Amino acid sequence: MSRRLLLIVGLSLLMTAISCTPSHPQSTFDVTGPIASGQRDLFSLMFWLAAVVFVLVEGIFIYVIFRYRRKGNEMPAQHHGNTRMEIAWTIAPALLLVVVMVPTIQKIFENASPPDNSYEIAVIGHQWWWEFEYLDCGPVDCAGLVTANELHIPAGQPVNFTLVSEDVIHAFWVPKIGGKRDALPVPKNSDGKLDLVHQRANQLWLQGDVPGEYYGQCAELCGVSHANMRLRVHVDEPDTFAQWVSNQKSPNSLPSSTNPGYEKLTTLCAACHAITGTTLTGVIGPDLSHYGNRGTLASAMFDNTPENLKEWLRDPGGMKPGNIMAGSVKPGTLSEEEIEALADYLLGLR
């Protein structure tokens, strides 16, 4: 018996070790903020209730199949049932479910509307990257700030996200900060911008309490590079956040050099990308303002290193299946000299 116990303890330790050693950037257990911890607590309640039921029911089940195995040719009594038992095991689970139902419905209503002091950010899903447009940050002047794939929010501050999509359904999900919500396609207004007050524009409020970098990714199948539609959320100290906003809003500048790469920047790249303060105002691809400050590339698929960026400029289609940049930038479109110059310039945008 003690040997078996030892084995069980050993096995569970092994499993815990395997589960815990690597980092778990999208764990729904190791979370921050009121939304994700509320969701985790509700899951824990259900998990432990289910664990008790599981042990009880499977225990009885296993006992029964061992206890009543046929030994000879015995003929058991032909019991047809018992109404009292039926009533008991109808009511017992129903009561147990009420225990789950009540906090569930409380939590649904609690999470339904954002606190009054929430910041407002629009999240726009694209195949296969994320666009963030800051609408209102209370005392911080963030209105009009547009960035891509890396979101910054201040710690301890509720943020209300308006979720829409440019094309197909995406789902915005940063597990450690909170559960997902769909970004549904909405029509465009007459000014060409997506209708953020459309009935299909979803709301989701989240709050990160512990500063740090959090991983997220699209959770609704959205086409060929669905798996590559990732994002990062930087939960910053409020001061850092304010600094980030003011830096992000300050204009970038185009280099004055005559390297042929820069000509490509204002022609080839400008069709899709925008960089504040320059003549680049494209809206099809991610906004590249202060790109050098980003940690990742291609919607958080790769680290933003010079090597990765150059490889991307060489062959974006080879790095991320299906992306539309591959339609205009194929291997050979840009010379190595141009790639070098462009990478230098982009990483220098800080």
Added chain:
Amino acid sequence: MATVAHTAGEPRSYSGIWSWITTVDHKQIGTLYLFTALIFFFIAGTEILIVRSQLARPDHGLISADLYNQLMTMHGISMIFLGVMPLSVAFFNWIVPLQIGARDVAFPRLNALSYWVFLFGGILLNLGWFTGGAADAGWFAYANLTSTTYSPGDGVTFFALGLLVLGVSSLAGALNFTVTIINMRAPGMSLMRLPLFTWMAFVTGILLVFAMPVITIGLVEIFFDRYLGANFFNVAAGGDVILWQHVFWVFGHPEVYILILPAMGIVSEILPTFSRKPLYGYSFVVFSGIVIGFMGWTVWSHHMFSTGMGAVADSAFTVTTMLIAVPTGVKIFNWIATLWGGSIDFKTPMYFALGFIALFIIGGLSGVSHASPPSDLQQQDTYYIVAHFHYVLFGGAIFGIFAGIYYWYPKLLGRHLKEGLGKAHFWFMFIGMNLAFGPMHWVGMDGMPRRVYTYPTEMGWDFWNLVATVGAFTMAISFLFFIYNVIVTARSKEKALGDPWDARTIEWSIPSPVPHYNFAEIPTIKARDDWWVTKYGPEEHPTNESAVSDPGNEDEGDHHDIHMPDPSYFPLVSALGLALMMGGLVFPPFLQMFGLDIPIISVVGGVILLIGTYGWAFEPVNG
């Protein structure tokens, strides 16, 4: 029919390929369904083995993202519409007429049509593989990913057309079995004496009759959007993508019960037989099945908590979803109570039935955790959901179906599948299934979304994904045992007895394999578990001396007076016409006429369908 020479009214013995093509016999059709569905099941299984190989390692480049999406989509669609559903229908065909004491179904030729339409629909659904890419938008094909803008190939078109054709098969079959169960029961077979499997077939039939029209409407909308440029799901033109989700899940959730109720029926037959006890709380098990069938219509939006329906709708669907756990629990408790105090014989069918209970409990419990929207928002579209529905659909439906195959194989095909190989099959499948789907609970809660073709190593999902892949291949091995078993059994000369398991229901009161006319004499039903009562009497404490001898395995010979339906090839002709008519919409040549592109193959198919139905209607009746 000129092709089969016979004297009027004489039941013939049927053999040879032509008999299979023209058959209207429910047992032969059941066998066709079984083996066709198993082939589709193995194809769908192979698809997922490739997917699991891709996911075995992080950043793995075995297959492309595009091919991954196709394999993953076709795995889901095929398992549901070409695997589990037709496998259940195989049992409806095999067993329902036998359990109600009938000689065939109400509409034998319609039954044959259902099979042929299923076969051609299954092929149509898979045609995308040969025309540049199968459907790749997931099995629930969320709009507007299914539009020509985002899925330009023909894959999604074949998805819509294939499922429309399969819908004809399901609807015809469902009506057929519902009518059969209502109208063709033997004298004395009151509804509350119906064996549980037939009861669940009845409930499933009613669910199908109501569910198939809903998905048909949705598929027609997809097809109109793609083919005719309609705007049901075109947001820019005022269409709504959420419309599809509601239509799909109003069908899709009853569909879940369409998949599981027959397996629950099978298990409710096997447990009493191998415990030598009647099913505990028969009427409660029946009514919980009916309640599940009814409540299955009230829970669909729990698939849509992340779409932002609002707090009131979320709460309402929380309550209904949690409540449906109650009748499900009632079934499980009654099954365990059936075992309690029994005399449990551990034969292969019983292994699978007990496996069903053990695994279905897990799937049921994990289901409660996504009935709660706040918790579900962390689980929706993750591997946790994949784990949950494989515990209920693989651990549940597939275990139930294989329990049924091992149980009724001797009755219908006259030979026993080998016990040793059967148990090896069970253990590999049981262990493989837990290795594959157990860890998915963990990786899902660790933030791994479903339907991703790759994941970086820094996510910490490597180890358990590798384990899941090992589990998938372990299950694949288990099916090799099964296939080998079928081959060995087919070559074996050992014939099964009429009642090899000491069973309780009347299909075991006739010889194995079942004669063409089923019952030489239509039985009069005196009790629930009629065959048991015939053998041992109605006492609560019977002796184990049976009052009757085994029905054996010899056909009792000619019964010239029995009128049986004539074979016919018109169901096959009609089904072929229907499939060509639908499939032809995609394939050239097109004829330019009146400013329209007329699809020639469809026109030809329509003519064949017309000939088929005409011939069907005016087919002479012999005898």
